[in-house]
Amino acid sequence: MGAHITIVGHEAWTAAAAEALATAGHAVVHAADPRTALHERTDCIVCDDHHVTAFAALRERPSIVARVGDGSCDAALAALQWGADECLDADAPAAALLRAVALAMARRQAALAARRDPLTGTADRAVLRDYLASAMAEIPNGPGALAALFVDLDGFKAVNDAYGHETGDRVIVDVARRLQGAVRPNDLVARYGGDEFVVVCEHVDIRETRAIAARLRRALSHPVGLDGRTIPIGASIGVAITRDPTLAPVRLLAAADADMYRVKASRRMHEAA
Numbered sequence: 118m119g120a121h122i123t124i125v126g127h128e129a130w131t132a133a134a135a136e137a138l139a140t141a142g143h144a145v146v147h148a149a150d151p152r153t154a155l156h157e158r159t160d161c162i163v164c165d166d167h168h169v170t171a172f173a174a175l176r177e178r179p180s181i182v183a184r185v186g187d188g189s190c191d192a193a194l195a196a197l198q199w200g201a202d203e204c205l206d207a208d209a210p211a212a213a214l215l216r217a218v219a220l221a222m223a224r225r226q227a228a229l230a231a232r233r234d235p236l237t238g239t240a241d242r243a244v245l246r247d248y249l250a251s252a253m254a255e256i257p258n259g260p261g262a263l264a265a266l267f268v269d270l271d272g273f274k275a276v277n278d279a280y281g282h283e284t285g286d287r288v289i290v291d292v293a294r295r296l297q298g299a300v301r302p303n304d305l306v307a308r309y310g311g312d313e314f315v316v317v318c319e320h321v322d323i324r325e326t327r328a329i330a331a332r333l334r335r336a337l338s339h340p341v342g343l344d345g346r347t348i349p350i351g352a353s354i355g356v357a358i359t360r361d362p363t364l365a366p367v368r369l370l371a372a373a374d375a376d377m378y379r380v381k382a383s384r385r386m387h388e389a390a
Contacts, residue, residue: 119143120222123179125154125164130184130207134163137211138218155179161218161225166196166204173200173302180225182217190260194320200302204259216258223251227305236286237293240307245315248305249366252319256362261320266330267355267373268296269381270312270337276348288348291341299336300329315370323358330354353381 119142124131127149135145148154151168159179162172166183173181183201185192193204202221205214227248233241240248252263270292277285289312296306296314305317318329337352355377357369 120160120218121158122146122161122163122218123148123154123159125149125151125162125168126184128165133211134214137214138163140211141215143218161222163205163214163218166192166199166201169196169199169201180218180221182214182221193260197303197320198301202303220251220255224248224303227251234293234308237290237308239293239297239314240305242307242309245305245307245309245317246366248307248317249369252317253362253364253366253369255319256360259320261322261325262358262360263369264318264321264326264329264356264358265369265373266316266318266326266333267309267357267370267377268314268316268333268337269353269355269377271351271353271381271384273312273350276350280343280346280348284343284348287343288341288350292337292350292352295336296333299332304329315373321358326356326358330356353377353384355380 121144122138123146124134125148131147135147138145151164151171154162161180161182163182164172164184166185169181169183172178180202181200182203182205183196184207185196185204186207196204202224203217205217227244233244256263273285276288293306293308293314296316300306300316301318303319307315307317309315316329316333318326333354334352337350341348341350355373355375357372357376359369
């Protein structure tokens with residue numbers, strides 16, 4: 118069964134896009150004015166990149182495919198940062214449009230499903246696995262690389278031992294909130310287990326990935342205040358980045374995990390010196 122798709126724009130490309138989507142079995146609505154684009158059911162919006170922010174700001178929004186006028190990496194990255202789920206070159210063929218719509222809806226569904234972890238509301242390991250598989254397959258079609266950041270709290274066992282597991286759970290919830298506030302809109306935050314989290318970032322280079330890791334470290338560098346108590350926290354963060362679409366997601370996670378342990382061991386050696 119096809120999806121309900123709304124195409125926004127005045128230009129001639131909208132007619133061709135509507136025909137391609139309808140031929141593929143989707144129900145298509147055309148809206149010249151973005152203010153009238155949403156109707157009772159819309160699974161995906163296809164629009165020019167300058168309309169993205171209007172739709173991304175909606176609390177309950179469908180997936181968004183941004184048509185990038187100049188086709189540059191900078192314009193595509195900007196559209197993704199504004200909230201698009203997928204980008205499309207202005208002269209892309211029908212097959213690329215269909216793929217972009219499918220990927221955008223999959224990513225939006227993954228984002229909504231990211232509330233599955235019962236404690237933190239972040240993605241769980243199943244959503245993380247599916248999201249990584251989709252992101253891996255998309256590497257050749259987008260700018261930049263795919264990065265995984267493995268976040269492990271330092272000394273969290275001592276928090277549970279000193280304050281109890283209920284307080285420990287509240288600390289984990291606060292950590293998840295901080296992580297989600299430190300990443301970009303399209304990045305995925307997943308609770309991997311216990312006091313471990315994974316952040317997945319698409320369309321990045323090594324410099325951007327290191328900058329995101331630095332933001333995560335800063336976000337977790339301040340103590341948690343609970344019931345008049347100040348509980349210190351910190352984290353070791355490992356980074357792995359790839360442009361290889363054939364790499365198994367589990368290997369990317371293993372590389373990030375290994376880098377996290379390297380960071381943790383280096384810190385312990387420094388503290389012992």
